[in-house]
Structure formats: C-alpha cells, structure tokens
Amino acid sequence: MVQVINSKTFKGISPNELMEATYRAAENFQVRAFYEAKNEILKVGKYTEEDFFEILDGMIDAETERKLVLERLKGKEPLVLEEIVKIVKVFSPDNVIRDIIYLKEQGYIDEKIEVKTKKVIKKIKGEEKEVEVKEYFYRYQVKDLPDNFIEHYFEPVSIVFEAEVCCHCGWCSSICPIDAITVTADTLDIDKEICMKCGLCFTVCPRSFSIEQALMNIKKLDKSLKFSDKINGYINAYSATTTKNEIKKVRQDGGIVTSLLEYLLKNNLVDAIVAVKHSDDLWKPDPVIVENLEDLYQTGGTKYANASTLTIIDKAKKYKNIALVGTPCMMNAIEKSNLFPSGVPFFKNIKYKIGLFCMESFPYSGVLAMIKEQFKQDFTKVTKMDISGGKFIIYLDSGEDLRVPLNEVKSYARPNCHYCEDLTADYADISVGSIGSGSGWSSVITRTKKGEELFKGAIQDGLIESKSLKDVKPGQFLVEKIGGIKRNKCKPIDLKNK
Numbered sequence: 001m002v003q004v005i006n007s008k009t010f011k012g013i014s015p016n017e018l019m020e021a022t023y024r025a026a027e028n029f030q031v032r033a034f035y036e037a038k039n040e041i042l043k044v045g046k047y048t049e050e051d052f053f054e055i056l057d058g059m060i061d062a063e064t065e066r067k068l069v070l071e072r073l074k075g076k077e078p079l080v081l082e083e084i085v086k087i088v089k090v091f092s093p094d095n096v097i098r099d100i101i102y103l104k105e106q107g108y109i110d111e112k113i114e115v116k117t118k119k120v121i122k123k124i125k126g127e128e129k130e131v132e133v134k135e136y137f138y139r140y141q142v143k144d145l146p147d148n149f150i151e152h153y154f155e156p157v158s159i160v161f162e163a164e165v166c167c168h169c170g171w172c173s174s175i176c177p178i179d180a181i182t183v184t185a186d187t188l189d190i191d192k193e194i195c196m197k198c199g200l201c202f203t204v205c206p207r208s209f210s211i212e213q214a215l216m217n218i219k220k221l222d223k224s225l226k227f228s229d230k231i232n233g234y235i236n237a238y239s240a241t242t243t244k245n246e247i248k249k250v251r252q253d254g255g256i257v258t259s260l261l262e263y264l265l266k267n268n269l270v271d272a273i274v275a276v277k278h279s280d281d282l283w284k285p286d287p288v289i290v291e292n293l294e295d296l297y298q299t300g301g302t303k304y305a306n307a308s309t310l311t312i313i314d315k316a317k318k319y320k321n322i323a324l325v326g327t328p329c330m331m332n333a334i335e336k337s338n339l340f341p342s343g344v345p346f347f348k349n350i351k352y353k354i355g356l357f358c359m360e361s362f363p364y365s366g367v368l369a370m371i372k373e374q375f376k377q378d379f380t381k382v383t384k385m386d387i388s389g390g391k392f393i394i395y396l397d398s399g400e401d402l403r404v405p406l407n408e409v410k411s412y413a414r415p416n417c418h419y420c421e422d423l424t425a426d427y428a429d430i431s432v433g434s435i436g437s438g439s440g441w442s443s444v445i446t447r448t449k450k451g452e453e454l455f456k457g458a459i460q461d462g463l464i465e466s467k468s469l470k471d472v473k474p475g476q477f478l479v480e481k482i483g484g485i486k487r488n489k490c491k492p493i494d495l496k497n498k
C-alpha cells in the first residue's frame, strides 16, 4: 500500500497519531479497491500512472485527515459546521467541512436538522406584511459506534439509476477508472463483469448524496462573495447581450455563452470547448468537442432535450485547457468530484465552467410528443424553442410563433428533474440564463474570480455589452424568486440500501 503522506498537510499532528490514522485510512474500501485494480486501470489508459498515484495519494491523505477530524470530535455535543471548524483548527475550514459531510456518508456522523420559525416583514404586492419564515440549522455529532463498526461501502451508481433519480449528466462514465459505465440521455448501464466496486461513481454522482451543506458553507467562507439562499454565492449580476452579428444569428437569448466561448478560444485561454450541437436527429442535443469558431457557432441556441455532456470529458483529456458548458446538475457533478473523495480533480484541464439556468429539461421523445400533441406541428418546421413569461414557445420556419402555457407541457418534462434544486448553476464560474432580462439579453451571474475576469475580458474585447441586473426589470428580483420556488419544490432523494 502506498504510504506517501504530505507532511505539510499534517503539520501539528504527532507521528504516532498520524501513523494510526494512516493505517485506518489504508483500510478504507475505496482506497483498497482503487489500489488493487492498478493494473486494470492502467490498461484502460484513462488515467496515466502519474494520475493514478496522484488520485490514490489524494484519497489516502483525505481519508487520513477524516480519521483525525473524527478523533477531535468524539464525545462533543451536536455542532453546526461553523463551530466545528473552530474546534478542528489543524486543518483548513473548507477541508473540515468537506470531511464532515463525507464522514456522515461513511456512517460515522449523525446529521440533526432543527427547524425554527421567525417572523419577518415582507413586501407583498406593495404592502408590508408580517410573515413566518423557516430557518434550518444543521448540526453534526459523532455517533457512539461499536468497536466492530464497518464504515459504509458505496454501491456503483446503478442504484441511482434504479431509484429513477439519475439526471444523466454522464459524469460517472467519464470518471470510472475502468470504463465500466455507459450513459446516454435516457439509459445507464454498468458492466458488472469488470466493475471493481470502488464506489467512485457513487462519490462523484450529483444524485447519490447531497453536498449542499458542504458547498454552501464553503462558499460562505469567502467573504468577498455576496450571498443569497436562492441563488447562492456570487460576485456580480449583469444583464448582457452580444455585439457580434454572427452570434446573433444562432443565439438563444443574449448570445453570451457563445461570446464568452469565442473570447476564450480567440485569446488561447482554452484549446477546446465541450458543448452540445444538434445531432443528425433534429432537436436532439449531441455533446461535442469544439476547437474553432465555425464549429462553435453550431452550438448556439437551446435544445430542451437533456444531453449527457459529461460523458465526453474523458475524451477531451488530450487538450491542455478546456471550457465546459452545461446545466446546473453538471456543474454540481464537477464540483462534487473536486471535493470528494479527496479534493484532487480527476480532470485538471477543466478551466472554465459556464452554467446555464435550468428549470427542467425534457426527454427527446417528450420534445417530439409535445410538438405533435400540444402544438400540432411537424418538429422539422421548428426553428427555435423558448421558455418565457410562463409559456413554452416554438418558432416556425414560416415566421409564425406558437405559445402554450408552461403548465400544459410540464408533464412532458423529465421526472428526475423534480429532484433538482438549482436554477442558476450555483457552482459554475459564470451562470447565464434568460429569466430577469429582456428579449435578446441574458442574465449573467459571475461566481468566481475567474468567471468575473472572463466576463470583463469579453466586454473589453468588444464582444459583449452589459449593464447591472439591478438596473433592468424584472431583473435580479425575478431570478431570486424563481430560484427560491425551484429550491422549495425540490423533492428530497432518499437512496436506500447504500
């Protein structure tokens, strides 16, 4: 077993304690399964030997750290994460938050949720009214476990698919070290013959266990961010539109996504982009790797059928720097794997994450059925689809547009989107959507320094014109309102038999 311990990570821990924790970490099922499958993993070739040892060392370090965190919390009363980081000072606060959530999943820690109500004054239809709001307090306590306790083992993600909560983002298939998983927009298949039961797919899956508390509390540590419980942490919010005529011809709203991607390619900040274009079946999205502007323009516009974009991230490994466009569930998947199991990213070349707002998506068969049954149209005549002002809208090649109330087409949407609480791609570098801005403009939320610099760079290059989202109507108010509605309506996921 590899025993490389980064002494900087464990500064302040006695050699005896560190040795004991490392031995316990080496017993972890995930570490063992990954280590024991070394030859098969290297044969598949997704990860090089250097990648393999970096991932393995990262897993051992993180596991060792978790055992040390656990020791420091034994016998303590239930505490909120802010209190815990003050007690476990030997590790950085974001690491400790990450560790607590994983320890909960491993079966060592209980999460206790307390709900309190408080009265606040709110403006409702212009009138100030006193309303009750709920506040949630998440506390964590180490369980009193028997000596022979065996930490939880994570099943492969077939249990996520079978529970009908898989969003088909495709991340598990890119991550799987031995290529045992095949994901399409509506299927997921695991080759049981070759699966080595490492549980990595379960760890990184956005639908296996929630990391909302971890991510929210980590974001809150960054005091430079503004924070809203409806749209999460952000730097700035804008309304923006492209200045380029070529992009205006293919865009969905403000053409901001394509403009940002053009800026990245032109300035050599990335050498490829992972996005989606129309497949040979019209309106069926096809994940693609794009290297030039001509191909980039083919990705413009929204396809409302879901795409398994993350299935091709491993195919983009040969590129040094890539940008990814995707829905909030995909941003969540990437962020989860940047935290778990170890904080070592599986694909370090993902440099920019551009997230799309998303209320729901539709299965491809649902899009076709909706056009036929609700609009009584031939889908080959549809030139654009849009959701705006509570209506699903289709534009026809005759120049006509037809509208149906959103409520009447909701039944065509994917049921697994009901388990999604994120409207505004909380974990992207920059999020783009239509809600809040006028026709031909996009609402843009910058969330990381990198996202803000990208947006400012595209403005300086003359690709985008922009104003504050606060200066447009309905603006940020509507984004937050709908973001809050999506969070409140989200169904909880409860995977049994883990």
Ligand SMILES: Cc1cc2nc3c(=O)[nH]c(=O)nc-3n(C[C@H](O)[C@H](O)[C@H](O)COP(=O)(O)OP(=O)(O)OC[C@H]3O[C@@H](n4cnc5c(N)ncnc54)[C@H](O)[C@@H]3O)c2cc1C
Residues within 6 Å of the ligand: 250, 251, 252, 253, 254, 255, 256, 257, 258, 259, 275, 276, 277, 285, 299, 300, 301, 302, 303, 304, 305, 306, 307, 309, 325, 326, 327, 356, 357, 358, 359, 360, 361, 362, 387, 432, 433, 434, 435, 442
């Ligand atoms: C399924 C879905 C649902 C959405 N729902 C909402 C909503 O409820 N409210 C809202 O405000 N905005 C929603 N959006 C976002 C909105 O439709 C626009 O994509 C966004 O405003 C960006 O517009 P743009 O003109 O800047 O993008 P463009 O410059 O036209 O670029 C569009 C980008 O979207 C990508 N894309 C297109 N279809 C898909 C897909 N199926 N999966 C992944 N990526 C795709 C393309 O690769 C392209 O890079 C949704 C997007 C999708 C894909």
Ligand code: SF4
Residues within 6 Å of the ligand: 157, 160, 161, 165, 166, 167, 168, 169, 170, 171, 172, 173, 183, 188, 204, 205, 206, 207, 208, 333
């Ligand atoms: S990672 Fe994505 S595709 Fe894989 S099981 Fe989870 S939700 Fe489904």
Ligand code: SF4
Residues within 6 Å of the ligand: 155, 156, 157, 175, 176, 177, 178, 179, 180, 181, 190, 194, 195, 196, 197, 198, 199, 200, 201, 202
């Ligand atoms: S399917 Fe999941 S558990 Fe099996 S080898 Fe792949 S990542 Fe590991």
Ligand code: SF4
Residues within 6 Å of the ligand: 167, 306, 327, 328, 329, 330, 358, 359, 360, 361, 416, 417, 420, 421, 422
């Ligand atoms: S609603 Fe959520 S799960 Fe469904 S496509 Fe959008 S981001 Fe993904």
